[in-house]
Amino acid sequence: MIIQANVNCANLNQMTTGQEKGIWCNTAIRSIYRIAFAVVAVLSVAACAGTPSYPMARAMYLEANDPIEPFNRGVYGFNKALDSGFIKPVATTYRDSLPQTPRNAIRNFLNNLRAPVILANNILQGDIDAAKVTIARFMTNTIVGFGGFGDPASDLGAKFRNEDFGQTMAVWGLGEGPYIMLPLLGPSNPRDAIGIVVDSFLDPFNTWADNTGHGEAPMARKGVHGIDLRSRHIKNLDDLEKSSLDFYTTIRSLHRQLRTDAITNGNAGDSIPLPSISFDDGDKFLDQSAKLKN
């Protein structure tokens, strides 16, 4: 934890020198500690309360890795209400009233704005090739792509790939920890939640906004990003919800798998996941199934 914090601090100071920033960085580390401590405290209390003792139920409970499920479901209910009452209608209006071209331009601009954070994480992950791609993308899209509204770099084969500090910590070997549903921000875990905080300090855009008195700019950026993201998944999520037996669980599973995919940069295709679907012979269930078939 201390080492990570120091790394971030060094990084931050490289980008923004000055004594002020040192103090700022200390505050940042303190708030990260505070969040981490609160998270750990809540989780350990909640986890002790609910572990089932029956072995079969216990195994499935551990597989779900969601010790504070009742609490998470409460937050999920809040997020769901917020989504159907506000976010989804706004996202639907956004999608239906703006043509595809300006919507793509907005997304490109937001993606391009994220380049410094991605670059920092590329470097922290030791992925120099990816760092080069991030720089090349940023230069190309800013200069040729009209300040980032276009994405000519993608057409040249350098596609946008997001990186964040949660992924970086995963690359360093940190486990995700138990599932947490965050208000407004949605599905997460302690590692990624800390990652979100670290990323916000790594981002020169936030430093600029702070120093120039544009405190509302990061909020506006997050808001537009959220609406854009939601607008691109309206139909997908509706379809998923329709066929799901328990949408809370579906979201949890999707989120975890998509995170794993992001951490491995989509290169885990060769691995056979565990628990394996292919069983050895002599499985009672399959034997019974076979008998019933004949």
Place this chain on the structure above:
Amino acid sequence: MRMIQRRRVVHALAASVVCVLLAALPGTATASARESTSDFVKVLGDRAIELLTVQHITEAERETRFRLLLQEGFAVRRIGRFVLGRYARKADADIIRQYNKLFEDLIVVTYASQFAQYSGQTFAIRRATKPTRRGDSIVLTEIASADGGPPIRVDWQVNNAKGQNKIVDVRIEGVSMSVTQREEFTTVIRQNNGDINALLKALRKKIAYLKSK
């Protein structure tokens, strides 16, 4: 005339002998099956597009066709077993029979209708991995959308432990259908104190709902 007839009989005999020999050599059959894992996925995908995306058939006919392809290409019972997690050990013959039927029905009503909305997406095999000891290999494919959007990564886990290729999992952009369903199903059972009947009830309800759509 008789000569020709006799020759035909001999040919037919020879052909059947060859067939029997090939069938009796599981090693060769498995080896060739392994080589063609990606062909297997390619053929199945092409047939699905050919048979299921036609517009002039009824929804019932589409579902029947989908069910046949599903039974032919997928290890449905094996997936169903996996999806139940540990609770599969508790199931008796009666529950297994009901569950197998409901599980297949759920897949059919969820996915068959999606093929009606097909709009010319093409799908290309990227590569296939070497099979593991248990006979699993992954065939990596990409589905390109017709409107020029980014292609979608779809990975097929194919098992040929029994000398016959069967799909046991489909992963879309890294999200496994079997794993997602396993989490859903076991949650329903766990929330009902380990009662599989509660899952069967939820499945019946969901199938009826999806059919009504």
